[in-house]
Amino acid sequence: MASAVSDALARFFGNATHPIVFAGAGIAARAGLPQWKNLVVQLAEGMRAFDPLTTQQMLERVRLEDYTLAVDYFKLSPNMVKGEKQKLLVRLLSSFDATKLASVAQLPFRGCLTTNFDRSILEGIAAARHIAARDYKLGDVSFKQAQWEEGLFVARVHGAVEAPESIVLSETQFKALLADQTYADLLGSCFLHRNVLFLGFSFYDPAVRHVFDDLNRRFGSASPGRHMALLPQNAASEFLQKAGVSAGQEPLLFDDQEAVFADPSASLTRHRRLVPRS
Numbered sequence: 001m002a003s004a005v006s007d008a009l010a011r012f013f014g015n016a017t018h019p020i021v022f023a024g025a026g027i028a029a030r031a032g033l034p035q036w037k038n039l040v041v042q043l044a045e046g047m048r049a050f051d052p053l054t055t056q057q058m059l060e061r062v063r064l065e066d067y068t069l070a071v072d073y074f075k076l077s078p079n080m081v082k083g084e085k086q087k088l089l090v091r092l093l094s095s096f097d098a099t100k101l102a103s104v105a106q107l108p109f110r111g112c113l114t115t116n117f118d119r120s121i122l123e124g125i126a127a128a129r130h131i132a133a134r135d136y137k138l139g140d141v142s143f144k145q146a147q148w149e150e151g152l153f154v155a156r157v158h159g160a161v162e163a164p165e166s167i168v169l170s171e172t173q174f175k176a177l178l179a180d181q182t183y184a185d186l187l188g189s190c191f192l193h194r195n196v197l198f199l200g201f202s203f204y205d206p207a208v209r210h211v212f213d214d215l216n217r218r219f220g221s222a223s224p225g226r227h228m229a230l231l232p233q234n235a236a237s238e239f240l241q242k243a244g245v246s247a248g249q250e251p252l253l254f255d256d257q258e259a260v261f262a263d264p265s266a267s268l269t270r271h272r273r274l275v276p277r278s
Helices: 002-015 025-030 036-047 052-063 067-076 082-092 098-105 120-129 141-148 171-177 181-193 206-219 237-246 257-262 266-271
Strands: 019-023 111-114 134-137 153-156 195-199 227-232 249-254
Touching (some): 002 227, 025 098, 036 067, 036 082, 067 171, 098 120, 111 181, 141 153
Parallel strands (some): 019 111, 019 195, 111 153, 134 153
């Protein structure tokens, strides 16, 4: 399987005219950050001293895998002040080991979209490539420039931990995001004019469900083979349909996520001439 992944990555980057990585929660988890379930559980437990009833309601939604609604409960509770909620969220998203992302950061992409809020991929790129990627964040005035960026960049499309107000985490916020024209323009630019490699997504990541639903609604199917997704072997069929067909991607399944993220760039050493076309 490692050989199949390596060959697919080499083929993708060799054929791509403008390769972009779209990084999901699995990338942040690689750096030691909590994925959706653990993040929401920790938010619920952090609220317990202020509002134990809301904590129980949140944990029930977690049991039902309805994470974004659980966050709505968190945000709506009047018993924990807004500043304390933001401090808790920032604390949970600020501790990571960016060196764990070196192998991903070394892949020859020209830009990175991510649904993650933390800085791990930015710091991973800086450590691996010895260059700072331009940082675009949802909510910043400069965010609209990301769709025209030609240099190395990272766009945190669901907000950033440095600006907790910008973070899109609840069901209500995801629905509101669909009306954001700048967000839509960036997704459209990448999926219509660039080549996207999906890494670190799973069907249980609510963020990716919203991304694929929005892409499918706005743009329909892209030409086959334009994009590629590395997906867990046990991914649900609905995810495969959205990721592999509606978004015009080549789905590549794997059994061992640890093996895939251990060093996905290693085999590209034998393809050193396969660099992104300018």
